[in-house]
Amino acid sequence: MSERQAALVASGAGYRAGRATILDDIDLEVRGGEVLALVGPNGAGKSTLLGLLAGDVAPTSGDVALDGRPLPLWHPRELARRRAVLLQANQVAFSFTAQQVVEMGRAPWIGTERADDDPRAIDDAIAATDVAHLAGRMFPTLSGGEKARVSLARVLAQETQIVLLDEPTAALDLRHQEQVLRIARRLAAEGRAVVVVLHDLSLAAAYTDEIAVLAGGRLVARAAPAEVLTAERIEEVYGTPVRVIPDPGTGAPIVLPRREL
Template sequence: MRGVAFAVDRVGLRLGAATVLDDVSLDIRYGEVLALVGPNGAGKSSLLSVLTRDRVPTSGAVSLDGRPLAAWSSRDLSRARAVLLQANAVAFPFTARQVVEMGRTPWTGTDRSDADGRLIDDAFARADVDHLRERTYPSLSGGEQARVSLARVLAQDTPVVLLDEPTAALDLRHQEDVMTLARELAGAGRAVVVVLHDLSLAAAYADRVAMLAGGHLVAHGEPAGVLTAERVGEVYDIAVRVIDDPDTGRPVILPRRRPS
């Protein structure tokens, strides 16, 4: 069995009067892509914020590499996990090159800084943003900003990668590119968590899927076992058809539509 990166044990989270996570338990393993799915307000981004330590659970516990997440220093945590958030806002007119270079900040003054140039160049190439290096970040389209932010995450070169809706602003080709990158990172032994709305993308690229609804973990396992027509219909309140992709054999989830 692959080693456990995060162990999430009966985590609950309240924001004001609202319970946004309730008794959530799961392991996140190295060498795997875990997709977090569920309808709007299900708790996906809230769970990710607990993993990033941006929010502290109201109940339960989270550990990373066997140590309580709260025991990690900010510097050590920044060397252990890289985070791509939904909002890619940058307050100042940094160039794309400067934004990606920020990914190397946790390694300043260490022997790992010797690899800065190589890792930055590799990140630009893998995120397909090399041609944007000298453009200012605010001048980029939403999709270009998302890919530059992804390049920053790649340049950080951490064993854990946490991605919140990385495909939301992207065209079809770059959605596939990003999920292929997630698979490559997992293939290199990293633990990758991706929040996704596209269930077919989750089914195509994830090793495991965790489905949330109303702050509860309603299913967790291999895509074919989680993304059944019955469960998706119940959780999302829409009738769907689940078919096998003829190329990969993985599930494809289609809404049932009335003929026009």
């Protein structure tokens, strides 16, 4: 276990929707200075868990606390200054430009001393996500990948100590997938806590400090990528045969399906 301080702690957290149990008895720490990946098959509860950690979804059992204080006790604006969230659906209610969407990330700091940082924070976020050429475009006209990058820029502009990303690479090409995870690593190097939901196990292994595996709404493993991503565990959780080989350059696990053609 890392000695880094826990920023978010889920204790026995669960979530039921009617008779369906989506998450059950989750104990999870999110620590500053680390990138933690949430992985698992479709329906495992990854996005719901991210929602619990964000305070956007209330657990039906157990609790989630930020700095020892349950999330429901935080004022929404106060919470927005501590954590930023990127959802799967990159939509806005009205037709804003990409620049305006990024600027929305600074809303929690209106009326504070940190509002003076707005121009610098917005420029840094736009540069980091490679969206300067999109700034004047109307958000609805962007491609799925462009929307994802602009939405990530909004999250970065918010400049919080906790960053929660739900499938940030899903709509991106190979170059921008790598870029997003490099950004996550940079945030962690600055001492921030980063949680990212990913489907690409090899990408998770390459860039994260630890991987938490969810299956059937339960946390079945959490450890360093090489410890978690064994062929036996992956085959059990995902129900498909795989090969796991070390990356020749880094030694990180690469997960490949075993195909019979």
